[in-house]
Amino acid sequence: MLLRSLRRGASGQLLFLFLLVCVGPEALAQMQTPVTGHYPPGQSGLRGASTPDPGFAYTNFSRFFTNLQLVGASGTPVQDIDELRYANISMFTWTTDWEFLGFRYGALAGIPFATGDLSSPAGESGFGLGDILLTPISLYGKSTSFDYQLQFTVWTPSGRFSPGSASNRGTGFWALVYSLGGVYYPGGDRAAWSISAVARIEQNFEQRGSGIKPGADLVVDWGAGRMFRVADHQLDVGLSGFGVWQITAQEGGPPGTDDDRYRLFGVGPEASLSLFDPLTLRVRAHWEFAAHDIVRGNNLWIIFNYRF
Template sequence: MQYKEWLAATLALGGCALSTASLATNGHYVPGVEGLNGAITPPPGLYYRSYLVHYDIGSLRDGRGEAVPGRNGGEVTALANRFVWMTDTRLLGADYGMDAIVSIQDISLRFDGVGARDSKNGVGDLFLSPLILGWHGERWDAVFAAGQWLDTGDHAADRPASPGKGFDSTMLTLGGAWHFDDERRWTFSALSRYEIHGSQSEAGITPGDSLVVEWGLGHRLDNGLTLGLVGYDAWQLERDSGVAVPGDKAEQHAIGVEAGGFWPALGLGLNAAYYHEYDNRARPQGDLMRVTLTKAF
């Protein structure tokens, strides 16, 4: 696709292209919210987890990964509230659980290169998962989950910074972790999310399916602090379908560092991570910072 055609198609997409691309590749799930030990489910119990995410947009990238001319930047800050219940029930040899996520977002976009400026805050789309399965071995862990992003958030087709996406998505999760030693001090974890998107009826567009892979290599110190290298890679697997949609598929690639710890006596965990995106296509590119608080009840 030529640059002028890509520019016109991006403008034609309006709210779908810009708000969808602000944090997630082309769907709901935000890469980088899970890092070290992301594929390990907790023991049976009730958990609250909050994700404070700030995404600083430094540029807007075309389908070839080149920066779009002009001043293109923005900030997205989101607080995602997640509630997890891992039951005592066993299913297919795994611990069975469920979870729900609701987020509050503050979005400011200044994409002068495509003539789009907008700021908005509000509640994002609701996620419900009735199925989490977690398996545990001496040196390994695995997880499978299925859930649905519901079109419940604040969305307007003419507002690029809308917190809601304007469409539903089914999300399937598959991941695993390998512990290199008996004490589980060295761990490599990989977590994948596959999203199947519904139609955004206002714009007449159906985003293509997307895949996110998050990974982390961590080492737990004697004092309980875990340090590690983290990253994420995300691809739009299919082109969008509908009226006046671009042929380019979005991509995200990032690498970063994470540190965290868990205090069993308090039932409290705290993690912080920083990611630098280095090769994005057909979407913004920037740096992501995330702080995660976990409370076990």
């Protein structure tokens, strides 16, 4: 870590004390926090890898999330942030009847918009375009008790970005995401219990303007739930969550960012309700915990899915 290396030797101790007085311990801790990837963990949830029927679908994700604390490499909070932010993602899905090696072919495109800190009086809370994602390859399979999928995604740096700016709405770097997921239906009944997981490895490239190449990360979304029939509506209720791990070191950042790697976990309740035949409402809440070298907060998702 940067703080440990600065303390070594007399000259290092003097430099450490100088920085401590000038910028404070909180800023020093933030200097060594790695840049995270694009994917918002927890987006998949219950039945996240289910195989859709052929056709078109539109999904709108509204995500309210708090950035509460900056957590250091030891897992101890080092800075209170107390931000409230909002992101909205429009996802367009096309699933075909075409098959490749037993997999049905599909494609996705996601267009995100995001705000800055809604609780800040600094005027940086405006709505702006984020980083658009394209999934040209989405392969779906199905058996008696399982659904499974393979995906390849390109994440673009389309959102506004300038190093250190409070008005950023994008990350400033390209990424490739490789996804593998499945859903298990005990007993083969898709209208009852489900256990799902989707693993994504994000390969990140150099961030423009900063010279930083963020490390790759692994995100695993999971969910376990039970579907019920309520009058003429389907209700799916359960628990979902995620885990995030940085799996390769960041390059080109401030000294110390390659010494420790971030990780984060989240868990909470989730429910979806079929409002009428093509339209479904889904709500999930995730509380984050066991954070290391990352910002920790909480998430509320409100999701509408419409099948054409």
